[in-house]
Amino acid sequence: MTRLYNKQTGALIGALTDEQLRDLIDLLVEESADDRDYYIDRDTLDYLEENQADPALLQMLRAHVPEEGEGIDIEWRDEPA
Numbered sequence: 001m002t003r004l005y006n007k008q009t010g011a012l013i014g015a016l017t018d019e020q021l022r023d024l025i026d027l028l029v030e031e032s033a034d035d036r037d038y039y040i041d042r043d044t045l046d047y048l049e050e051n052q053a054d055p056a057l058l059q060m061l062r063a064h065v066p067e068e069g070e071g072i073d074i075e076w077r078d079e080p081a
Contacts, residue, residue: 001081006064007037007073013064016076020057024076027051041071 002021004013016024027048028038038044040061049058065071 002076002078004060004074004076007075011064013074014060016057017054020054021076023048023053023057027053036077037073037075039071039073040065042067044071 002016002018004016005011006013024038028044042065045058045061045065048061061074064074
């Protein structure tokens with residue numbers, strides 16, 4: 001199972017489906033082949049939406065990204081079910 005976390009706080013954001021993980025990997029930039037984290041702000045959410053990212057993924061992220069100011073760093077982890 002793949003889970004998504006707030007990288008700064010360690011708080012669980014939610015579980016990801018394979019399709020949702022693929023959206024993140026395909027639409028966002030990794031700094032290396034082993035990169036599993038992304039910076040998400042309101043502009044990034046708009047970009048994901050414009051590129052038809054999974055609506056449930058967008059809803060999950062929107063609940064954790066502040067309306068104003070800075071975004072958050074997220075990371076995904078493969079974990080046992």
